[in-house]
Amino acid sequence: QKEVEQDPGPLSVPEGAIVSLNCTYSNSAFQYFMWYRQYSRKGPELLMYTYSSGNKEDGRFTAQVDKSSKYISLFIRDSQPSDSATYLCAMSEGNGGSQGNLIFGKGTKLSVKP
Amino acid sequence: KAGVTQTPRYLIKTRGQQVTLSCSPISGHRSVSWYQQTPGQGLQFLFEYFSETQRNKGNFPGRFSGRQFSNSRSEMNVSTLELGDSALYLCASRTAGRGDTEAFFGQGTRLTVV
Numbered sequence: 001q002k003e004v005e006q007d008p009g010p011l012s013v014p015e016g017a018i019v020s021l022n023c024t025y026s027n028s029a030f031q032y033f034m035w036y037r038q039y040s041r042k043g044p045e046l047l048m049y050t051y052s053s054g055n056k057e058d059g060r061f062t063a064q065v066d067k068s069s070k071y072i073s074l075f076i077r078d079s080q081p082s083d084s085a086t087y088l089c090a091m092s093e094g095n096g097g098s099q100g101n102l103i104f105g106k107g108t109k110l111s112v113k114p
Numbered sequence: 115k116a117g118v119t120q121t122p123r124y125l126i127k128t129r130g131q132q133v134t135l136s137c138s139p140i141s142g143h144r145s146v147s148w149y150q151q152t153p154g155q156g157l158q159f160l161f162e163y164f165s166e167t168q169r170n171k172g173n174f175p176g177r178f179s180g181r182q183f184s185n186s187r188s189e190m191n192v193s194t195l196e197l198g199d200s201a202l203y204l205c206a207s208r209t210a211g212r213g214d215t216e217a218f219f220g221q222g223t224r225l226t227v228v
Binding site for chain 1: 118120145147149156157158159162164169170172204206208210216217218219220221222224
């Protein structure tokens with residue numbers, strides 16, 4: 001079992017839809033949780049960063065972390081064609097020397113159709 | 115504020131050769147991590163440098179090495195290139211302050227080994 005599991009999709013939705021992206025993980029020591037967006041032939045761009053359990057909202061994006069279930073989610077409201085990209089979840093134990101070692105899911109490819 | 119800069123953007127090398135990639139972190143960031151991204155394996159951690167010292171290392175062979183200079187710029191070297199080394203190589207920088215793990219990525223160097 002991989003440390004972080006993420007459905008690769010592809011996921012296709014109409015413009016304006018609510019998108020739900022998810023990751024599960026096995027390492028209970030993970031404390032920091034991130035979502036990155038990666039456009040084709042570009043580097044990953046940090047979208048959301050959450051410490052421990054709870055929700056965080058930023059504009060149309062909401063990140064949720066449920067450490068008891070080892071499950072994290074990213075919701076995109078009012079999705080736009082410009083949201084079409086690959087979304088990567090990433091996690092870290094965040095202690096001492098392991099902070100720089102992010103464990104990534106394989107990414108979910110999202111397509112938002114006009 | 116300038117982002118993470120990676121050079122070169124594209125490289126084509128022959129099997130058996132060696133290659134050096136460069137990463138300039140965001141000003142004030144002291145940690146640089148390197149990742150390899152392939153379609154099959156996704157993003158995988160190579161190593162992290164902090165204050166010119168390797169702080170953490172992923173599960174890659176010794177052909178992959180790196181270093182960091184006093185100005186936090188980092189280089190990554192791959193010797194005796196193999197076809198399987200073809201990938202997008204990404205570096206990420208962090209402030210590496212206490213409890214901080216927000217990592218910002220560069221655009222990557224796409225290496226093709228022929």
